[in-house]
Amino acid sequence: MKNMDTAVATRGRPREFDADEALAAALRVFWTRGYEGASLTELTEAMGITRPSLYACFGNKEALFKKALDLYETEKLAYMETALEAPTARGVAERLLRGALQNQASTCDPKGCLGVISSVACGPEAEAIKAEVVARRASSKRAVVDRFARAKAEGDLPEHIDPEALTNYVFALFQGLSVQSGTGTCCEDLGRMVDTALAMWPGR
Numbered sequence: 702m703k704n705m706d707t708a709v710a711t712r713g714r715p716r717e718f719d720a721d722e723a724l725a726a727a728l729r730v731f732w733t734r735g736y737e738g739a740s741l742t743e744l745t746e747a748m749g750i751t752r753p754s755l756y757a758c759f760g761n762k763e764a765l766f767k768k769a770l771d772l773y774e775t776e777k778l779a780y781m782e783t784a785l786e787a788p789t790a791r792g793v794a795e796r797l798l799r800g801a802l803q804n805q806a807s808t809c810d811p812k813g814c815l816g817v818i819s820s821v822a823c824g825p826e827a828e829a830i831k832a833e834v835v836a837r838r839a840s841s842k843r844a845v846v847d848r849f850a851r852a853k854a855e856g857d858l859p860e861h862i863d864p865e866a867l868t869n870y871v872f873a874l875f876q877g878l879s880v881q882s883g884t885g886t887c888c889e890d891l892g893r894m895v896d897t898a899l900a901m902w903p904g905r
Contacts, residue, residue, distance in 0.1 A: 718824035720758055723748040727759075728769040736766050736830045766830060770837070775803055781841060791902045793845065794871050798895045801875050805891060831877035842868055859903050867903075874898050 707800055725748040729741045741762060745752055759765040822864070845855030849864035861869045 718750050718754065723750055724768055724772055727765055727774050731766055731769050732773070737827050763830060767833060785844060785848050790849050790857050791899065793848055794902065795899055797871060797875055798878070798898065801878045802888065802891055805878060806888045842872055842899055845871065862903055
């Protein structure tokens with residue numbers, strides 16, 4: 702059942718809105734504009750609510766962004782968790798890169814990665830947001846490092862391979878897909894980049 706919240710309209714009349722739909726709308730604004738670029742006016746207009754309703758339901762702008770980031774990770778980055786279940790290290794990398802590519806190929810979502818857009822654009826006044834994004838990315842990277850370390854121990858990766866360096870390489874590609882897509886690179890070219898990276902994957 703969708704989460705329904707009651708807000709008070711500007712004229713004092715009770716008004717209901719769907720908090721899930723409002724959060725999804727806020728996500729699209731943050732995804733398109735970045736954290737700093739998204740004004741409260743843009744957010745409330747897209748969400749169809751007043752500022753008092755936003756504060757009452759979601760907290761301040763920073764709290765709203767964190768909730769939007771949770772939604773983004775749940776809906777758009779679910780493939781990262783399933784990627785770790787691949788039987789080989791190459792399979793993990795392929796699921797990550799193909800998942801990122803599929804996101805960029807979507808015609809209904811903004812281009813680029815919400816985390817990349819927000820962390821790169823954050824100035825000194827939004828250091829807390831940048832720290833939040835960096836911390837979440839570090840947690841995801843640690844999970845991949847551990848998976849590649851297990852692959853190395855099982856003989857799936859060569860002895861000379863550093864699991865952490867390999868993870869950084871994959872994440873650089875992962876983020877590069879988002880950045881290039883955001884600047885207009887077509888999905889066909891992005892797909893060739895993924896194919897090339899996988900063709901160069903270290904063999905056993």
